[in-house]
Amino acid sequence: MDRTDEGRTGLPVVVGVDGSESSLRAADWAADEAALRGVPLRLVYASLWERYEGAQLAEELNGRPPEQVRAADIVEAAARRVCRRRAGVELSTDVLPEEPEYTLVRESRNASLLVTGTRGRSGIAETLLGSVSLAVAGHAHCPMAVVRGSHDNRAMSGTHGRxxxxxxxxxxxxxxxxxxxxxxxxxxxxxxxxxxxxxxxxxxxxxxxxxxxxxxxxxxxxxxxxxxxxxxxxxxxxxxxxxxxxxxxxxxxxxxxxxxxxxxxxxxxxxxxxxxxxxxxxxxxxxxxxxxxxxxxxxxxxxx
Missing domain, CATH: 3.40.50.620 (HUPs)
Structure with a gap:
């Protein structure tokens, strides 16, 4: 049975990262959200993600061929970026050798909010939602945010006030x-x-x-x-x-x-x-x- 809204109070914001610019932008947004809510932020990387979405790595990871970039490098890059953006947010990370859909749906059971980015298979333009994000959106146990907009590889700040x-x-x-x-x-x-x-x-x-x-x-x-x-x-x-x-x-x-x-x-x-x-x-x-x-x-x- 899923938790009620009140039962999720104080649970972390969980964000799935995969080394892409889209997922790092999602991590930025998730960090802002955790700060607003006053809850911890949890970065999760399911190491089989690239099987589904390709290996379009972020600029800060592009110094080496994809096969030389370890899962730990991806999570560390995301963690550094989050710390620069929201130093006061309590942060934890995890690398799991699992299918991303399974991992994120399971994580959603103990999260106040689940966050992913948008990316088409193998880096297709973001008018198409990535297969992992779409699958998880259909099964998440908590509210799930899919971070769209702002193609400058930075999280979109609140500009409309609505x-x-x-x-x-x-x-x-x-x-x-x-x-x-x-x-x-x-x-x-x-x-x-x-x-x-x-x-x-x-x-x-x-x-x-x-x-x-x-x-x-x-x-x-x-x-x-x-x-x-x-x-x-x-x-x-x-x-x-x-x-x-x-x-x-x-x-x-x-x-x-x-x-x-x-x-x-x-x-x-x-x-x-x-x-x-x-x-x-x-x-x-x-x-x-x-x-x-x-x-x-x-x-x-x-x-x-």
């Missing part, structure tokens, strides 16, 4: 909403709760004889959903809702252009490996401009 959270069909008691509220409190920025809405395909609204009430009904329902989600906002957090007509994936990706962080929930399915990513989460992970956090939503149990 956390955006996607509002789903059932926002009440949403773990994603709670995470967004807490993140905004740490960062001292407001939350924007975004709800996308569309009329069903069979209800055409662009014809003058058919437009009107059907569209207004769906829009009204969309407006009411964020209002419900914002009914229990913690003190000190500034939140407002916004509804946008359009496909959820496109609406959230557009919102990411003006956000420091995009938070979305993912409902656990009944399959053996837990959290299953839907089309919205999958699309946002591939195309968001800012870092994305996928928050597992607890499975509802049927009434007896």
């Amino acid at each position: 956390v955006v959270v996607g509002v789903g069909e059932e926002p009440a008691a949403s773990a994603a909403m709670r995470f967004a509220f807490e993140e905004a409190r740490h960062r001292a920025v407001p939350v924007e709760a975004v709800r996308a809405w569309r009329s069903p395909a069979h209800e055409t609204t662009d014809h003058p004889l058919l437009a009107g009430e059907p569209a207004r009904l769906h829009e009204r329902q969309a407006v009411e959903t964020p209002a419900e989600a914002l009914g229990d906002v913690p003190a000190g957090v500034d939140v407002h809702g916004r509804t946008v007509e359009g496909r959820p994936r496109a609406v959230l990706v557009a919102a990411s252009h003006d956000a420091d962080l995009l938070v979305i929930g993912a409902r656990r399915g009944r399959r053996r490996f837990g959290l299953q990513l839907g089309r919205v989460a999958h699309g946002v992970l591939h195309h968001s401009v800012c870092p994305v956090v996928i928050v597992p939503e607890p499975t509802r149990t049927a009434a007896a």
Whole structure:
């Protein structure tokens, strides 16, 4: 059974590193996050990672051929970089001779947040999410951040002063909403709760004889959903809702252009490996401009 939000308080932020610039940028971001939360940072390298993602090493490791770069070198380079960025953060490291997906999913059981970078297989451009990050995002037991944006190989600092959270069909008691509220409190920025809405395909609204009430009904329902989600906002957090007509994936990706962080929930399915990513989460992970956090939503149990 996964821990509750409260049960993860004080647990470390865990970041997976593999020697790539993308993973070091993720380590930068994770260090900032650990400092905000006042928790330790744990750097983990699963030594079989390169089997999946190639060996595109960071500049600070490029002095030697890939086969001469040891796992310890990769972790040490990441640790030095983190210490330069956030000297006050308690830091631990580990090198594990395991499959990266297995390692990171296991680490997520005892983490407040799991962080990875984005990198396509063998260094493909970052419009594609690396296979490891995508697989782990579908199974992590804690919230998972995929650090996107900022192609200068440095973590993207908060420049927009906004956390955006996607509002789903059932926002009440949403773990994603709670995470967004807490993140905004740490960062001292407001939350924007975004709800996308569309009329069903069979209800055409662009014809003058058919437009009107059907569209207004769906829009009204969309407006009411964020209002419900914002009914229990913690003190000190500034939140407002916004509804946008359009496909959820496109609406959230557009919102990411003006956000420091995009938070979305993912409902656990009944399959053996837990959290299953839907089309919205999958699309946002591939195309968001800012870092994305996928928050597992607890499975509802049927009434007896």
